[in-house]
Amino acid sequence: MNGVGSATTPTLASRRRHPRPREASGADLLSRVNAVAVLLVAVDVTAVAAVAVRYAPGARWTAVLVAALLGVRAACRLYRRRLWLSWFHDLPRSVGATAVAFALVTLVGLVGGGPPGGAAAQWAVLAFAALSEPARLVVFAFGRWCRRRFHRCDRTIVVGAGKVGIDLVGAMQAHPEFGLRPVGFVDPEPAVDRAALPVELMDEDLADAITRLGVGTVVLAFSHARESSVVDSAITAHRLGCTTLVVPRMFELYQDGPDIERLRSYPLMRLGTAPTSRPSWWVKRAMDVLLAAVALVVLAPVIALCALAVLLESGRPVIFRQVRVGMDDQPFVLYKLRSVRMNGEDDSQVTWSVVGDRRVGPVGRFLRRTSLDELPQLWNILRGDMSIVGPRPERPGFVREFSAIHELYWARHRVPTGLTGLAQVHGLRGDTSIVDRSRYDNYYIANWSLWLDVKILLQTVGELVCRRNR
Known part of the structure; x- marks a missing residue:
């Protein structure tokens, strides 16, 4: 499998805790x-x-x-x-x-x-x-x-206890009119001794510190830690609903712009809020329910004919149930029309089905080629397990394996999984690179909009039509 590798031994990455959004209390909302x-x-x-x-x-x-x-x-x-x-x-x-x-x-x-x-x-x-x-x-x-x-300021954590981070904390303390109150540093490799820092250097990880202190803003300054650790911090803050501000490289040359804040002489890039916290996400969910309900009614005869074909080819069960990982790493049962013959013990949770799999008969190949086997997932969308557009869900065992090998694979689970996604319309289906899929999925989350969903749906239709004509 391209991009997967064969290692299955758990590593630190595979045991990484995936922070879940905080429950918003009345005080938080206020x-x-x-x-x-x-x-x-x-x-x-x-x-x-x-x-x-x-x-x-x-x-x-x-x-x-x-x-x-x-x-x-x-x-x-x-x-x-x-x-x-x-x-x-x-x-x-x-x-x-x-x-x-x-x-x-x-x-x-x-x-x-x-x-x-x-x-x-x-x-x-x-x-x-x-x-x-x-x-x-x-x-x-x-x-x-x-x-x-009145100190109406956001509790703030600075990631990076170097010169820039210390300067930023000093500016926050001297100028509370900017609305930030520093409560601590997070940095596994601080540039100075912790006794010389103006606020506490926290030994706990960022997710725990945000939750314990009720932090509303995270500022990412320069750190000696690996670049991937800083990206992890940004995603963690984003996922927990914090305002995330980033000191850009070559910040001395940055001009003011729509997404640039100023803290004294330092420019700070404001990252967008999590997609699921925006009002437009409610529109997405409403459209998911409406489209899935209409599609189930309209396509019911097609689903019934496909189910009959599966029954005649290989018997029962017609509907295949499989545990997949959804938003915030929550497992759910995914429904598909069965395309693989049942030959004894079910090994689907640990076996990757590839092109040329002998267990797939003519009906199964047709269902896979046309993606008709995915239609029962419309019920998953109605239930709220999935969305029409989002990262494709994967099995728990593979999620653990891929998270151990590939940086930021775990970050795909910040939004609900989908029936189709940005990776799939770019040809990344089945036995393709996990690295590329993860990169596309994280790009989708960072750039999500209703228009991007519409574009992916139109590209999905184009993909299906072109594949059927080949």
Whole structure:
């Protein structure tokens, strides 16, 4: 098997604990609500309401104003969480968003004439800017004051106890207005003696420290540890729902950008939140349920005919049940139409079926070639064991083996497994490289979006059609 190897002896990697997301308590949920972002939304909503009342452009133009002003400003990420509460730093983005909203209002007035009140709506946009900008200045000043006065700061762990890490901790302690309160270092190879460190050097691993201390932010600074250990730390923090900030290489040359925070003179890259914590993930789950239910109804005759063919070729059982590993390493029973003849003891949990397997008859080969044997997994999707798109699930024994051999194979289990996935539409099915599959799966998780799921589904259809025509 390409990329698998033959070693089965457990190693440290195979015994690696895979951290599971923390159960969110009421206090956790409250702490994740960013007060500054809420106040900025409230300021803009109030300003929109005030100008709508003052200029009375009418119901239709008021709707256009709300959509243009609030929609554009949200798209420009003016309501994001941030470390640096600087009105001057945010002013160009805010003015640009208002200018785009003004252009949209003008365009609506020009295209098709627009409803009466277009001029009033334009004046309302200008008045909005005059009202909102001073209020935003007050919000930022108030936020900085609250962080200094009431220590409304995220508990923070710094991974990497070198010069950069120590400088970052010093900046957090001297400038609480950035909203970070350092509670410890995690570094297996600190650059200085632990007595010289400004905060505690923790002997426990990162997952335990995050859980014990209720940490909300993890900062990845430079460390003498292996690069893979730093990546492991990022994935662990990500999986446990922490805000993850990374000091980039050659940070002295980094310019400010949409995903760059500033802690004094240090740029910090903000990694995206875990896919499963985003509101769009609920949309994904709703679409999974809807599509799986419709597909089961529509394809019921096809499944029945395939089941009959399996029964006539090799008898019962028609449905094959097998334990697979899903999200957060939880086992579940996966359902498939049986494509392998049952010849005595079931060794499917430890035997890899490859092309040319003599146990696979003509019906089984057809089911595998067309992927019709996978259709019963629609029931797994309805049950919540799987998703339509995600990393393909594997058997527990192989998960242990692959995790012992391949770096970050374990990280595939941060999201539910899928009926199809990014690796599969790139030809990585069956007896193919585990390293490449793992790399594609982790890329999918890091870059997940609803559009990426749609693209993978379309590519899956293309793969099935092309294979059937070969």
